[in-house]
Amino acid sequence: MEDRLIRALKHRGRLMLIAGRFNVNYTFNLGQAHEINIRQNTGYDRDDLANLCRLVRRGLIQIAPLLQDVVPVTGAQRIYDTLRDTPNQLLGTVFDWQ
Numbered sequence: 349m350e351d352r353l354i355r356a357l358k359h360r361g362r363l364m365l366i367a368g369r370f371n372v373n374y375t376f377n378l379g380q381a382h383e384i385n386i387r388q389n390t391g392y393d394r395d396d397l398a399n400l401c402r403l404v405r406r407g408l409i410q411i412a413p414l415l416q417d418v419v420p421v422t423g424a425q426r427i428y429d430t431l432r433d434t435p436n437q438l439l440g441t442v443f444d445w446q
Contacts, residue, residue, distance in 0.1 A: 349439055350374035356413040357384055366392050416440040 351374050353363055362385045365372060372388075379386070389396075403409045416439050419427055430437055 349436055351378055352439055353414070354378050354382055354384060357382055359383060360385070362387060364389065366396075414440040415442055418442050418444050420444050 350363075350372060354374055355378070357363060360383045365386065365388045367390070400409065404411060419441060421443050424443060427438070427441055427443075
């Protein structure tokens with residue numbers, strides 16, 4: 349998953365990993381070639397989400413390349429089953445609550 353995130357970044361982009369994972373693996377030369385900056389955080393709160401929304405609205409963070417799947421909330425069980433069984437198959441899944 350991390351290599352896919354790095355490929356979506358522009359040169360000298362930033363990769364922010366929020367919340368913990370047991371293993372973070374990426375191809376070092378891929379990251380080095382992009383000259384990326386990796387930041388890691390243990391979690392997030394309401395203020396962090398508000399800041400993220402502000403940065404997206406200002407066009408400073410592009411999330412569109414990361415969105416891979418928009419799922420109606422009725423498909424939540426399938427997504428949670430995938431998250432449990434094969435989490436590496438998910439990247440950028442968003443629930444549509446309408």
